[in-house]
Amino acid sequence: MSIAFKILEKENIDLVIPLIQKLNNNKVSDAILRERFVEMFSQNYECAGLFKNNELIGVCGMWFCTRHYSGRSVEVDHVFIDEIYRGQRLGAQFFEWIYSYAKNKGYQALELNTYVSNHGSHKFYFNEGFKILGYHFLKKM
Template sequence: MSFQFKLVVSSEIQNIIPLIQKLTNNKFSDQLLLERFTEMTTQNYECAAVFDGDIMIGVTGLWFSTRHYAGKTVEIDHVYIEEAYRNKGLGKQFLSWIYNYAKTKGCLTAELNTYVQNYPSHKLYYNEGFEILGYHFLKTL
């Protein structure tokens, strides 16, 4: 299989919502997601997608920042690949594309969060050389 990896331009950010809905189990309305993603694109956020022909089959967010402990970094945010395409090496290919893209933007490191119960992702990230540095906490205000 030959896949295309490319950035989703901000004017087409609404195209990722069906995949994000699957990722979040429809926890948020389409309108709320569109509002949030539209705002995110103004805050050092980019979105990358995987295509099989014209069909978007995977998506991730990319946050770019400089951190005191890591230098310029890309935070890989909410990777989702359609179930029919999983366990075929596509995640590894997608991450490789992301690393190369991040290097063109001057990034020295890549980081991410993953849900505690998402065991398949843990295996992928360990195999990619990621190390656990801490916990991610969230408080609703």
């Protein structure tokens, strides 16, 4: 099994959309997701892919910024590994790569949000050493 991690270019966003659709239960159309991803790429955003034998099986977005409480920070977003590949320690390997990538870019902290109902991710993030800092609120206008 050949595992690789790499940053995806904006031109490859169509590879990401099927995985994001699974993450969000197809709540947003492919066209709207594509529009949003194109805009995100212009806002200090990068997308990392997890490949097994050259097939994209996992994805993670990263927002790079500076925050008053954490310094130079990477907000990890929409982390998803296809269900059939879970339980193989690929998530831990992916995060080791993300930690190294962020440190090499000069960032000091990682933060993330996860859905309240995603209990499996909570266990994973606790095991990775993440602590709950606050609540994430959303209001659509």
